[in-house]
Amino acid sequence: MSDPAALLPDGLAAAVETASGARIAAVRPRGGGGASREGAELDLAWSDGRAASAYMNYDVHRAGAGDDAAFLREAAILRALSGPLAGAGVRVAPYYASVPEQRALVCGLVAGRDRFAAIADPAQRDALAQDFMAQLAALHRIDVAASPVEGMGPVEPAEAYIRRRVASLRAANGGQAWDPLIHLSLDWLEANVPTDMPAPVIVHGDAGPGNFLYEGNRVTALLDWELVHYGDPMADLAMLCLRMLFQGFVPLPQAFAAYEAAGGHRVDLARLRYWRLLFQTGFARRSRYDDPDAPPPPNLGMNLVYSTIHRRVLSEALAEAAGVALPAVALPDAAPGAHERSFAIALDDIRDTIVPRLADQQAAVKAKGLARLVKWWRAIERYQPGFHEAEKAEIEGALRRRFADHAAAWAAYREAVAAGRIGTAPAIILCNAHEAREATLMADAMGSLAATKFAPLE
Template sequence: MAEEFNHDLPDGMTAWIAEVGGGRITRLERHIARREAWVVDVTRPDDSVAEYFLRLDREGDGSGTHSVKHEAKVQAALAESGLKVPAIHAWNDNLQAALHERVPGRADLDNADPGEQATVFEDFVQQLALLHSLDPDSLGLDHMVIPTTSAECALGEIEFVEQFLAGMVVDPLYTFSLQWLKNHVPEPLDRVCLLQGDTGPANFMFDQGRVSAIVDWEWAHFGDPMEDLGNICAREFYCPSTPEDGLGPVFRRYEELSGFPVHLDSVRYYRVQQFVRSIVSLARITEINDPQMPNAMNRAYRYICERATCEALADAMGVELERPELPEVEMAPSLEGVIAANLRDEVRPAVAGDFARHRLEHAGLLVECLDRRARMGPQLALIELDEIAAFTGKRAGTLEDGLMDLDRTVKAGGADREEEMLRYLARRAWRLEHLWKPVVDLFPGRTFSRID
């Protein structure tokens, strides 16, 4: 019976799952992920167990792309392709929920031994080459637009994220990077194919040295295959899992398997695009402060990705960045520190369940960040206001006003100061990463691998 489990799923969800599975729910656990998902087992009268992975949209209506419904359509279309994707066992329009096959394996390739990393990556590249070889017209994905030009490939997703951001956040980094993407569309376009749109380590499962399933298809769309290679760069940044010589051998193997050249300038462009898509999405999510979301993890991703966006831009532009001095303040005993210590040392040991402990640990990190922001924030704001004034010609009274002034300056153009602007935006990104250090340390020391 579903009532045996502690959950907040929408009414009717557990009854639907039990009906689809033909039995009773015997396992129902919230999965630790950035997008809501649940691990579900249904035991049938003959004692066989149906193992599912539940994905749902609480707010969505499934009418557009980047939704759970879109993801389910893509996976269903790929079922006969030979690509390793989880089967979709059932879809519920009213609940906007999909029951996926639960595939064996793990996703943390960065924690595998080097030998297994190499064999898994080889298998993944074969899967990616197969994906990119599929004829777009044969997949039956009529709800998706098939672009025909380089600009349509490069900017289709950017138009979506701009709409996603509208009215939520004013940030000169976002304005600068979106303008850069529009002004530097890569020219070579050998072909258009189906892309996973967010592909690479942690978005595929592996087991015994092989890919067991490619997962997370909500960003799937048609476009330039170089975009997926840029996505690999971005995801490998978080899940380093290639040899010391970097991603170059991976891309050369892709060329051999696909029969098409890898354009490294396009890969660099799409690496920027992936991070820009990430920071815009994360900005909106972190401004909402939805308690259903993994807020500490999203803050960590946001500020690490902002710094990575600057570094990816610098590499694409041929600009050298200089890391700023990062101020420290004395972290004397505080009420926030007391709360964080209570949660960590007294409450956590008494909490059962991986998801609940995960939430509790991250809540403590957020409290530490609030303490750090209260102590260090004013000092950093003074630094930002001084540096912003060098571009705008006036010193704003508040950091919020200063950022709005700088955003207007970026929108007004000034290509002659583009490199100088990027250097400032990178310094600001490093300072924000430093300010939010307790959550950023969930993913310490993230750097790019070589791509040539």
């Protein structure tokens, strides 16, 4: 019999066995949490005769969201909701073990499906959405002043979280990778911090469709707690808006009404919009996968899709928040590139030969991610030269200078934003045009996600 440990990164199986007190009898690699983590199903066996199937997320390269402290908070909340806070009624997968050194979290398998959009019956969709919003309300009703979660750190006002998060994002936005879109968004966020926020609650941090399991009309478990923190309950409703960029749900006014009816906080749309922009700014940080010092992502194709969508949507949301009207973006057409046929053959091979023969689900997911990259490279060859010419002309008009090439123009634009030598409105307009063109290059790879926008709040 082959060694199950061989299917996991070096040392991970032994560490899980030590932390859980169980022997790993079998390993089945699976896709991980979104684009940020890898995963595996485990069969666990204890010396006293107990056995269980479990799911493990792991991020040994630290390529995912959050940091080591965030991982400890995630493990802490699952341990608490499986134990001392179980009476709150928030349904989670039972906690078994965690390995902080490899960001591995092991919880029991829970019955249920995760594709809310696959539900065809409107009545079931409405009832399930109502139960999900009731789960958020139950989480937000936990009295953290009386019962702080061991391992989640001190309970602090939501404003402290905002100030720390903005400072962290600003500190990370530096060096050669300095990003004008992130800079402009952080300027607005820093100048418009909400006032009169309620006492802090436990915020799931990534709540929405795709991050809960269900059977029938009932949520069986809330998933993916890697962004959990203490803060404003409106933060979870804002994250629901972000999740809906990628997966369908019921209309937001209906969801908000269900949340309030279940005993949740009064929905404050102004605060919700603020949190939506803050989270979007964090997710929109430019990918560093061409940096040899950056960790490799679990699925580069999907990571780039998510990053591209977040950046385009951020540029639009920032313009709305700042009251900037966005003009139409010039997207010059071009003939297929010189390597069009080579790209087409590679895509056909992946779709028709490679993916159908892959029994390993994790390998199949990565093969599809590779197909997205091939589509992106094909679009870069075809469209990028014309897009660069259009952007160069726009920057020359805004800065009233001529440049030798696109690289020089873009560098001058970045310098003007950093030094405050360009007005906020023209700076945001140029950022939006840049992100719209980047999204167009990724459009074929994004498929149905290419035109996604925030759902209406009211």
